[in-house]
Amino acid sequence: MAEFLQFVFSGLTVGAIYALVAIGFTLIYNASDVVNFAQGEFVMLGGMTTVFLGQAGVPLPLAALVAVLVTTAAGLALYRFAIVTARDANAVTLIIITIGASIFLRGVAEIVFDKRFHSLPSLFGSDPIRVGGAAILPQSLIVLAGALIIMVLLWAFIDRTLFGKAVIATSTNRIAARLVGIDTRIIVGACFALSAAIGAIAGILVTPITLTSYNAGTLLALKGFAAVMLGGIGSAIGAVVGGVLLGLFEAFAAGYVSASYKDAVAFLVILAVLFAMPQGLFGKAKVERV
Amino acid sequence: MSVRALRDRFRLLQRHRLFSLVPLAAIVLLLPLLFPSAYYYRIAALVFIFAIAALGLNLLMGFAGQVSLGHAGFMGVGAYAAAIGPTHLGLPPFFSFVLGAMLSALVAFVVGRPILRLKGHYLAVATLGLGVLLAIVFSNEANWTGGPDGMTVPRLTLLNWSLRGADTWYWILAVSFLVSAVLALNLIDSPTGRALRAIHDSEIAARVLGVDVAQKKLMIFVVSAVYASVAGSYLALLNGYITPEVSGFLRSIELVAMVVLGGMGSVVGSLVGSAVLVILPQALTLFRDYEHMVLGLIVMSVMIFLRGGIVPRLAAALGGRRK
Numbered sequence: 001m002a003e004f005l006q007f008v009f010s011g012l013t014v015g016a017i018y019a020l021v022a023i024g025f026t027l028i029y030n031a032s033d034v035v036n037f038a039q040g041e042f043v044m045l046g047g048m049t050t051v052f053l054g055q056a057g058v059p060l061p062l063a064a065l066v067a068v069l070v071t072t073a074a075g076l077a078l079y080r081f082a083i084v085t086a087r088d089a090n091a092v093t094l095i096i097i098t099i100g101a102s103i104f105l106r107g108v109a110e111i112v113f114d115k116r117f118h119s120l121p122s123l124f125g126s127d128p129i130r131v132g133g134a135a136i137l138p139q140s141l142i143v144l145a146g147a148l149i150i151m152v153l154l155w156a157f158i159d160r161t162l163f164g165k166a167v168i169a170t171s172t173n174r175i176a177a178r179l180v181g182i183d184t185r186i187i188v189g190a191c192f193a194l195s196a197a198i199g200a201i202a203g204i205l206v207t208p209i210t211l212t213s214y215n216a217g218t219l220l221a222l223k224g225f226a227a228v229m230l231g232g233i234g235s236a237i238g239a240v241v242g243g244v245l246l247g248l249f250e251a252f253a254a255g256y257v258s259a260s261y262k263d264a265v266a267f268l269v270i271l272a273v274l275f276a277m278p279q280g281l282f283g284k285a286k287v288e289r290v
Numbered sequence: 291m292s293v294r295a296l297r298d299r300f301r302l303l304q305r306h307r308l309f310s311l312v313p314l315a316a317i318v319l320l321l322p323l324l325f326p327s328a329y330y331y332r333i334a335a336l337v338f339i340f341a342i343a344a345l346g347l348n349l350l351m352g353f354a355g356q357v358s359l360g361h362a363g364f365m366g367v368g369a370y371a372a373a374i375g376p377t378h379l380g381l382p383p384f385f386s387f388v389l390g391a392m393l394s395a396l397v398a399f400v401v402g403r404p405i406l407r408l409k410g411h412y413l414a415v416a417t418l419g420l421g422v423l424l425a426i427v428f429s430n431e432a433n434w435t436g437g438p439d440g441m442t443v444p445r446l447t448l449l450n451w452s453l454r455g456a457d458t459w460y461w462i463l464a465v466s467f468l469v470s471a472v473l474a475l476n477l478i479d480s481p482t483g484r485a486l487r488a489i490h491d492s493e494i495a496a497r498v499l500g501v502d503v504a505q506k507k508l509m510i511f512v513v514s515a516v517y518a519s520v521a522g523s524y525l526a527l528l529n530g531y532i533t534p535e536v537s538g539f540l541r542s543i544e545l546v547a548m549v550v551l552g553g554m555g556s557v558v559g560s561l562v563g564s565a566v567l568v569i570l571p572q573a574l575t576l577f578r579d580y581e582h583m584v585l586g587l588i589v590m591s592v593m594i595f596l597r598g599g600i601v602p603r604l605a606a607a608l609g610g611r612r613k
Contacts, residue, residue, distance in 0.1 A: 035411045086594040091410045092357045096550075097593045099359075099543055104586025111579055218539065222422065225415060260430045267419040267426070274416045275404045 002133030007251040009131075013140040013209065015247020016147035017043075020202035021224025022231065022239035023154065024195030030171035030234055031191035033091065034083055037098040039199055040221025041105040045071045046200025047212035048109055051118040060120070068200045074105065075196025079189050102217060109214040122208040139208045146205045150198055151240060167191060219263065226266035229273045232283020241281060307479040310558050311471060318464040322457070331456035332528075333572055338463035339524045340564035342470050344548040345557060346517020349474055351546070352555030353483065354510045355490030356406060359414050360421020361545050364515040366428050366537020367394045368522030373443040373532055374434055383446045387523045394519030395512050402511040403504065421542045429534035440533030443526045459528050466524070470517060471557050477513070478557075486510055518545075543589060551592045553599025562600050 021039055028036045046067050053063035082097050089097070123142055128135035158164035169177040170187040178184050203212060210216075227246045231238025246266060254262040273280060325331055347361050368390040375386025405416045429438045445454060477483050485506050488496035497503050526532045535541065544567060552563025567588070574584060 035415075082590055082594065089593070089597065092414050093593050093597060095411055095414050096359075096543065096546060097590055100547075100586050100589030100593060102586070103540065103543070103582055103589060107580065107583030107586050110582060222418070226419075229415065261426070264423055264426045267423045270415060270419040271401075271405075271423075274408055274412055278408065278412060 003255065005132050005134035007255045008248065009134055009136045009140060011248035011251030012244065013137075013143050013206075013247070014250060015244035016144050017202050017206045017210075017220070017243075018223055018227045018246050019240045019243025020147055020150060020198055021220055022227040022243045023151065023236065024198050025224055025228045026234060026236055026239045027154075027191050027195040027198075029228075031167060032083065032188045034094050034098065035091070035225070036078075036192075036195070037095060037221050037225070038078055038102040038105060038217075039195065039224055040217035040219065041102045041109075042071050042075060042196045042199025042217075043203035043206075043220050044109060044212060044214065044217035045074060045105065046203030047120070047207040047216070048113050048118065048203075048214065049200075050204050051120060051207065051212065052113055054120065064204050067204060068197050071200035071203075072193045072197045075192045075199075076189060078196075079192035083188075083192075084185070102221060106215055106217060113214055115214055117211045117213045118207070119211050120204070120207045126208075137209060139205075143205045143209065146201065150201060154194075154198070155236075163187075163190070223266040226270045229270050229280055232280025234284075235280070235282040238280055238282030307475050308472065311468065311475070314471060314558060314561065315468060318468065322460065328456040331460040333569060335456060335459045335463045335528055336525075337561070337565045337568045338460075338467040339521050339528065340545070340548060340568055341467050341561040342463075342524070343518045343521035343545055344552065344560040344564045345467075345470055345474055346514035346521070347545050348549045348552075348555065348557070348560045349477065349486075349517070350510055350514040351549050352553075353478060353490060354486040354507055356507060356511070357414050357417065357546070358421075358511075358514070358542075359418035359539075359546060360424070360542050361417075361514070361518050362537045362539075362541035363421035363424035364394045364398065364518035364537075365522030365525065365541065366424055366534065367397065368519030368524075369443075369526035369532045369536045370428060370435055370522075371519075372446075372523040372526040373441050376444040377441065378434060383444060383527070387446075387520075387527075390523050391516050391519045394515045398512045398515035399508065402508045406504065406507040406511055418539070418542070421537065422539055425534050425537040425539070428537055435534070438534060440531060440535075443530050443532060445530065446527045463524060463528075466520070467561070470520075474557055482506060482509065540585070544585070547589045547592050550599060551596055553601035553603070556599060556601040556605075559599050559601035566600075 021043060024039045024042065025036060028034055028039075049067035049070050050060070050063045053066055054060050058066070078098070078101050082101055083094070086094065086097055122137070122139035124138035126137065126139070128137055129141075158167055166177070166182045166187050167190070169180070169182055170184045174184050177187075206212075223246060224243070227242035228239055229242070230246060231240070231242025246269060249269065250262050250265045253265045321334060322331070325334070343361065343365055347358060350356050350358055368387075371386050371390025371393060372383065375381040375389060376383050379386075381389065401420060405413065405420065408416050428435050431437075435441060485496065485501045488499065488501055489503055489506060493503055522536060525536060548563035548567050549560065550563070551559075551566055552561065553559030570588070571581060571584070574580070577584065
């Protein structure tokens with residue numbers, strides 16, 4: 001039982017990060033139909049920038065803030081220079097462009113930073129809290145709380161502000177949104193910035209637990225995308241549920257099946273979902289137009 | 291014979307489906323005259339290897355209009371077959387090579403039908419997942435594959451003659467590439483090839499015309515997997531060493547970039563695309579640390595600015611002889 005609880009804790013922690021990556025994906029996908037594979041690189045940039053500013057003597061809260069701003073700038077640059085420039089490209093071409101951007105950002109990170117693994121000190125020390133025989137790190141609680149706060153804030157922003165309503169309008173129908181006077185380029189750009197910022201915060205929160213390195217992003221992006229597929233592409237609730245479920249699947253697979261095949265779980269999930277129920281748990285079935 | 295009759299004959303010849311092989315064969319024959327050292331033979335051999343893989347992927351992407359972001363997975367199957375067969379199972383190298391191709395065909399056949407039902411980014415992600423899964427298997431099954439550190443590959447021997455030397459490999463791979471090109475050109479010009487192009491234009495229209503869409507897509511997927519597998523086996527044999535990187539995600543993306551850069555649906559383009567992406571990093575070895583950055587920039591700019599591909603653009607500029 002203690003073992004089971006332990007897997008649940010670690011699954012939830014990782015799942016919260018996957019959920020944040022998946023939310024970032026969904027935000028960009030809904031606003032622009034772009035499947036952004038550079039999403040994982042935002043997480044890496046957030047963690048790595050904080051680590052290196054910290055090493056340079058910048059106080060950590062300030063370092064974290066600067067890291068979020070740097071990553072947001074990277075997100076905006078991705079939108080302005082890659083996505084806008086290629087605006088008439090089809091879905092698959094756009095995917096490959098964002099994959100190129102992810103390889104590029106990783107390349108920049110290995111030059112600007114280094115190729116080693118790095119960690120950050122956790123906020124409330126690293127003495128595990130004992131719950132029912134299982135141990136949970138204080139930082140895990142911070143990750144979970146952070147993820148929850150981000151999701152609530154994002155929901156409030158999208159649902160309660162005029163700008164958020166413009167985002168919804170843009171994702172429902174871009175041409176109609178433009179007709180009622182919404183500058184969709186600003187909206188889509190804001191979505192790229194926002195999801196970069198969310199990714200960076202996720203990276204900063206999780207670095208004390210999972211460590212980070214210049215190539216941590218690719219796998220995270222792929223797993224975040226698996227979470228999106230599982231929940232149903234385009235659905236925000238689906239992204240969160242998919243992320244948490246994927247985290248739990250992985251933790252149980254690592255615990256009960258094989259630790260070395262933990263990373264394979266996400267891809268098995270992608271394939272299984274695509275074969276069995278392509279619309280995911282919360283997505284809408286797509287009707288093909290001739 | 292009058293000049294005019296000659297010219298007409300030449301025009302007829304130009305329209306022959308294998309005409310684009312003439313410049314290719316000429317390049318293959320004349321290129322070694324320019325090579326100052328064995329190093330150049332080796333690079334050219336690598337270009338042919340990736341051209342074979344890109345050609346296979348081009349059949350899938352350029353003609354059938356289906357993308358695969360996991361094709362390096364099949365290169366991995368071929369590469370590890372060439373390595374594991376002789377090392378662990380005591381099979382003759384040449385037999386392992388063929389076995390690898392058959393295994394790739396089998397994998398493609400089994401997963402192809404459900405995967406190819408998908409479209410757009412779903413198809414992209416499913417193939418990507420397949421490729422990464424294969425790479426994970428290769429780096430986890432350390433007893434067979436040596437894990438992330440890789441394993442050595444026994445030399446290919448034909449009738450007690452062990453193949454070594456970059457120039458030998460140059461000729462073997464040049465001929466292999468030309469044979470792959472002939473097979474591809476024949477396939478393109480067959481009823482199947484026309485059916486595939488119809489699928490590319492509109493799947494529904496193709497189905498209405500009586501094309502068995504699922505079966506044709508599956509067939510071309512299997513063919514392109516075999517091309518990748520053969521290329522992978524050659525890569526393993528040429529290098530004498532392999533790591534799971536051969537089947538990695540970056541490799542798959544590189545293959546796609548080769549196809550698009552050279553030109554979708556252009557056989558010559560596959561060679562040009564792989565030449566650019568193999569030679570460029572070699573020319574940039576001074577900037578080894580910048581490898582990922584440069585690759586990322588290339589992939590992005592190819593997809594943004596060169597979506598038409600080099601060869602089709604040149605052909606259009608030279609008077610639109612090819613479509």
